[in-house]
Amino acid sequence: MPRGRYSLHDPHDHTPLGEEHFHCAPGPSGWRYVAQRTTPSGDHAGSIDLALDELGRPIRLEVNAASWQVRGAALDGVTWVRTDPTGTHATEGNAPAHAFTGTSPAFLVATTRLLRLTPASPSTRVRLVALTDPVLAPRTLDQSWTLLNSEAHATDNGPLTVDEYQVTALDTGEQHLVHVSGDVVLAAPGIELEHLETPPSAFT
Numbered sequence: 001m002p003r004g005r006y007s008l009h010d011p012h013d014h015t016p017l018g019e020e021h022f023h024c025a026p027g028p029s030g031w032r033y034v035a036q037r038t039t040p041s042g043d044h045a046g047s048i049d050l051a052l053d054e055l056g057r058p059i060r061l062e063v064n065a066a067s068w069q070v071r072g073a074a075l076d077g078v079t080w081v082r083t084d085p086t087g088t089h090a091t092e093g094n095a096p097a098h099a100f101t102g103t104s105p106a107f108l109v110a111t112t113r114l115l116r117l118t119p120a121s122p123s124t125r126v127r128l129v130a131l132t133d134p135v136l137a138p139r140t141l142d143q144s145w146t147l148l149n150s151e152a153h154a155t156d157n158g159p160l161t162v163d164e165y166q167v168t169a170l171d172t173g174e175q176h177l178v179h180v181s182g183d184v185v186l187a188a189p190g191i192e193l194e195h196l197e198t199p200p201s202a203f204t
Contacts (some may be wrong), residue, residue: 001025002184004196006105008037010187017136019194020048020104024183026201030054031113031183037065037116050106051127056113058099068136071101074161078129082136095129095140102131105185111181112163112187125170142170148177157199162186 002021009016022035030052035047046065053059057074077096084090099114099175101107107128115124123146130139146166151161165178179186182200186193 001198002200003111003196005194006185006186006203007102007192007194009190009192017190018045020021022106024106024109024126024201026183026203030056030059030147031109031184031203033104033109035104035106048104048106050104052113052199056099056110056116061100061104063131063136065136066134070131070136070138074099080129080138082138088161093129093138095125095127095138097129097140099126099128100131101128101141102136103133103190105188105191106187108188108191109179109180110185111145112165113171117143117145117165119147119150122147143149144168155199160199162200 001023001090006020008018008020012202018037018039021039022033025032032051035048039045050058050061051060057068059073061072063070069083070080072078076099082091087101099110109126114128124141125144127142130141132139147163148166149164150161160181162179162181167178175179176189176197178188182202184196184200185191
């Protein structure tokens with residue numbers, strides 16, 4: 001069960017945004033990721049609990065940030081409930097999308113599980129609902145994902161396969177690279193893996 005810490009920063013000006021302390025594991029029904037967010041000063045800033053089914057679809061999502069909460073799942077596309085800080089004005093949403101995304105590295109792993117790109121079928125488009133910081137406002141977006149390279153690296157615990165993806169925002173054309181090994185993000189815009197206690201889990 002991988003357990004570790006990501007540092008998060010603004011991908012444009014590199015302003016530190018805090019850290020995400022996580023653990024994750026594949027299970028009989030899919031994969032689960034649980035994490036706590038802290039601010040650059042170390043204060044609690046939020047949490048995420050994401051569970052995927054065996055096909056990579058979000059069967060349960062709970063995200064908390066700045067007193068806002070979103071609970072969602074794959075249902076008629078994706079469906080969610082967003083609750084304000086006072087708890088008095090819950091709003092429901094639905095979009096014809098495949099999954100959720102956001103600033104947590106969990107969403108990048110989840111998208112790779114959903115798409116399952118291979119050298120034989122390396123590219124596809126996906127529609128996601130982004131939960132944008134700091135108040136988890138939902139926004140639907142379209143991306144293109146391409147598997148550029150899949151390479152095994154020798155480590156003390158055996159070979160470690162690293163997949164390199166190019167992600168393109170279809171509304172702006174902006175592109176960036178994402179490096180993933182199993183269920184751990186090694187590098188992505190705004191994300192750095194600072195500490196990992198155990199090797200990534202390999203998906204079957």
